[in-house]
Amino acid sequence: MTDTRQEILDAAAKLLEHTGAERFSIRDVCQAAGITAPTVYHHFGDKKALLEAVAADGFRRYLETKRSREPSADPLADLRRGWADHVGFGLEHPAFYRLMYGTPNAEERPAAREGDRILVGILERLAEAGRLRMPPEQAATMIHTASVGTTLSLLSTPEGPRTAGLADRMRDAVYAAVLHESEVPGDAATAVPELARTLLATLSVRDTAALTPGEHGILLELLAKLASDDA
Missing domain, CATH: 1.10.357 (Tetracycline Repressor; domain 2)
Incomplete structure (x- = not known):
């Protein structure tokens, strides 16, 4: 069974690559796909919706x-x-x-x-x-x-x-x-913010079973302060 909608999208995609969106027209799509304008409007409504569908297909x-x-x-x-x-x-x-x-x-x-x-x-x-x-x-x-x-x-x-x-x-x-590299660079003054950023990033994707949700939230808040450039 022929998928008319996809055929229109394929024709429009090829046309888009050759003409660009500025010169893209429903008439040219119809010629490329061998269909009539009402068919395009039936499936997509208007040129803007067709281009949106082409983008989604892209x-x-x-x-x-x-x-x-x-x-x-x-x-x-x-x-x-x-x-x-x-x-x-x-x-x-x-x-x-x-x-x-x-x-x-x-x-x-x-x-x-x-x-x-x-x-x-x-x-x-x-x-x-x-x-x-x-x-x-x-x-x-x-x-x-x-x-x-x-x-x-x-x-x-x-x-x-x-x-x-x-x-x-x-x-x-x-x-x-x-x-950053596996080894956190810098002296003690710069190492604390770097380590805090690393731990903050790691704890954002790992569960900490030893902490309650409230404790976990407080820890993230404290790490965010330590990770700031003003810490």
């Missing part, structure tokens, strides 16, 4: 690889591979990427939230290993914001000295902000 395709990939023994390697996959997808599918991440409320799409959960899962493993400077959700926000901003910048800036190695430099900068 997220689905992007996440297929992430869903099928088993975590490795090294969460840091998984984190680096995730960054490379994200930037690589954007550079390979620029029109898709701009539609997915360059539009209002892009982060509210269910598939975008699923991608965030996958990233948080990797960061939780790093937190359990004592490698995270902050709770996984905060680290995920920083990494995601950096990866999206970097990719959109690469798509809008001509290749040249300014962009050479930009993705790797941005990755290293944001990872340095959210991660």
